[in-house]
Amino acid sequence: MAVIAYREALNQALREEMRRDPDIFLMGEEIAEYDGAYKVTKGLLEEFGEMRVRDAPIAEMGFAGLGVGAAMAGLRPVIEFMTWNFALLAIDEIVNTAAKLRYMSGGQLKLPITFRGPNAGAIQLAASHSQSFESWYAYVPGLKVVAPSTPRDAKGLLKSAIRDDNPVVFLENEVIYGLKGEVPDDEDFTIPLGQSEVKRSGDDVTVVAHARSVHWAMEAAEILAEKHDISVEVVDPRTIRPLDIDTILDSVRKTNRCVIVEEGHPFCGIGAQVVDDIQREAFDYLDAPVIRVTGPDAPTPYARNLEQLSLPQAEFIVQAVQHVSYLE
Amino acid sequence: MSRRNERGKRVLVATKATESDELLGLDRDRLVEMLRWMILARRFEEKAAEMYQMGEIGGFCHLYIGQEAVAAGAITPLGDDDYVITAYRDHAQALIRGLDANALMAELFGRVGGSSGGKGGSMHIFNAARHFMGGHAIVGSHLPIAIGLxxxxxYRDSDAVCVCFMGDSVVNIGAFNESLNMAALWDLPVIFLIENNLFGMGTAVHRAAAVEKLADRACAYAGMEGWTVDGMDVLAVRKSVERAIERARLERKPTLIEAVTYRYMGHSMSDPSHGVYRTKEDVLEHRKKVDPIDHFVDTLKKHAVIDGSDVTQIEESVMAIVAESVEFAKNSPEPDPEALYTDIYYGDYPDPKRRDPWR
Structure with a gap:
């Protein structure tokens, strides 16, 4: 098993899938000649040519919709947004078109399209460039939403997203593009959409976290084990829609306590949905109210100290776990 | 094609249909087919209006009555591999592209026999088998889809083309620029066909678009040509679209065509046909002087292609199809309650009712 960075894992997934299926093409800003703003598409133009790796003008609605049209005609487009913040200009094509055409055509159409790019905060990019959009897209029937936390998950899930015959919103994370991890070399390696993974086993408290938050959760779990003798189980949903709630519920039924972590805002966040599922299906197993560690109910600030405060970092998760354990 | 309005500004008007140069070398069958499509679209929608008023059809229902020459002239020259896409005023295009009238009427009724099983309605008509790709209800959203087609x-190195119909107000939305730019940039075989019926809902074109002729917008894109055609003259539309098809097939160049036409009804069935933005007399005058069906019938009679009995025969056969479509729609059941949850995803998906334990 090779140790590679998150961005290389994504690059491998794209390259392997494009070799496998000639109907796959990539489109986005700076993805071809420039090798991608974050180098995820590095070297792909050279191997696959301009028709399959196409630099688009800065026209998000235009090229997102182009992908939808090409998918309607049977191709399998992968559309890159330089960041998901810019996809707000294209959201009509994702939400009103890609997600709804199958339903509104009574099942006549199939939309095998992946929209991908970095989601959530980076470093001091301020409010317009630091948003978490998973709850926006997870709200929409007809879409699937994926948010991998490790290089292994990134590769396995992107391959599945591309092979999926539905529109998939694939949320990467700029800050962890350089994160390294073990990734299987096997070209047939994929991870099915809709499967949570227990990233760390534990008995006392369940911490649910996805994307970058998984790393803060793992850090917190280490601190809690070493300093507080609390055994934390970290569950990473990996796919937000469809959400594998059963793995989370199994963990909560075992630990009876739960903390949910995400970078996004608290109001209507993914955690709010997970809390709803837990209270409905595992109410009697809870020994404490479920609490959430999220970004603040405020836009993301520029100042370094304030931005740091807005992240659901390990220190906050440690406090939250102690809180649900009644150990403050 | 233009006149000065009361404020001295030059605005486009639908002109009295003039005789086309010739019959474009089309044989009788082709010509009669075009006339038949126009009459079918007209009678079908007149019946749809009646059904709407009786409460059989709900929601927004935008009728094409008066504009039939545009769809008939643009779709009849296409081959099976070509694509057609349009906005929400989509019944005529769907019919002329080959959607069964029964399936269309049943869709308007929201019945299981409809083209989308009753889940799309008037604004979302699809017939993927005939490459009719909708039926799109958000202004501008289907232009990027058209360039994707x-x-x-x-991508497949095919010589097919895509005809993208749109209303006049689309030229002012961002997606119009984004789509025409990419079509020109990458030599995409797309024919952008503006159905300029002079009003975007109740707003006259000159109050929304800072350009004299909408087709002039083509000059912003290298390799794209744009021209204006009389949209009340089916042969003029056909000739114009054939030229654009040739450009698309042979040169892979996109074209912007503005067909100046006129809608007799309100913007949708919920809106009056006249009022603040135009007078009743304006509407009656257009119906009387430039009706595309009357004009085409006159042309065909003048060239001795058809006589009065042919028209009667077409009318009778069309009325039978329309009557049958209503019967079919009425007899088609409402969708099964389970249909609420089908056709959301392709393939397996976890039970969407899990979060509704009360259901």
């Missing part, structure tokens, strides 16, 4: 054609 064009991109797929280029």
């Amino acid at each position: 064009g991109y797929a054609i280029r």
